[in-house]
Amino acid sequence: MSYTITPMTSHQTGAEIRGLDLTRPVDAELKTRLNRDFAKYHVLVFRDQKLSAAQFAAAGELFGPLHSQHHKDIRALGHPEVSEIRNTEVAPGKYMIAGESFHTDHSNHPCPPRATSLHTVTLPSRGGDTQFVNVHLAYDELPDEMKHRIEGLKAVHAFESRYTPRKMRELSPESRKALPPPAIHPLVRTHPDNGRKFLYMNPVRMDSILGMEDGAAMALLRELMAHATQQKYEYRHKWLMGDMVIWDNRSVMHQANGDYDMKEVRHLYRIMIQDDPALWTAEGEKTLAVMAA
């Protein structure tokens, strides 16, 4: 199988892939090519797919084994690693929109997912875009003084930060039991596949920065987020039925938009892809050494 790939921005954030049917077998060569494009563009948009939950899970595995989900109560039937994202009325006229501020997924895990993917089931007639910002570019364009200031800083990521800009969905008892303890991750990391540095930030989960007073830590985070979420770093995805979109949680942050008519349904399948635990273990060990010093 061959495919065409078209960049979606002038800054290599997002590319559209046409000509592939992901229900069909993918050979090793094609898989390597897709992973190379993924490392280059950070967000891949596969058009014209029609995947069942099982087929979607199999397509995701082209990029690695699947990662478990926090919320165990919104799984697709029979597929524990496929969750269902939809606008949900949590009180009369009040809706929960998952992911409605810039973040990277499950950063409170000791080894957060390298990627997340969504596939359309039902879309509203308009709105509901997903925005992505490239945190390699955001890091590259920081003033040298700021790069110097944040080098070596480490943040504590909890399930829900005391300073979160939005409430997280309630955990069911089963989900709470499976929750890992808060994780510590560097604010500046190096991508294992492309060798580029990036900002690793998540305001809904970052609870503190080691060695900093909380007020100063949150002010720094706000400053970095204001920089990193500028439109010049963005690819804004307008969903079409049949899209399967996969993004690299290290290279981009993302956010959902609840700007559509809530009487309409927006329903997508979601999976996440595991990262290499060795990468995070190495960083965790360095963290422990720093903490013990």
Ligand SMILES: [Fe+2]
């Ligand atoms: Fe998300």
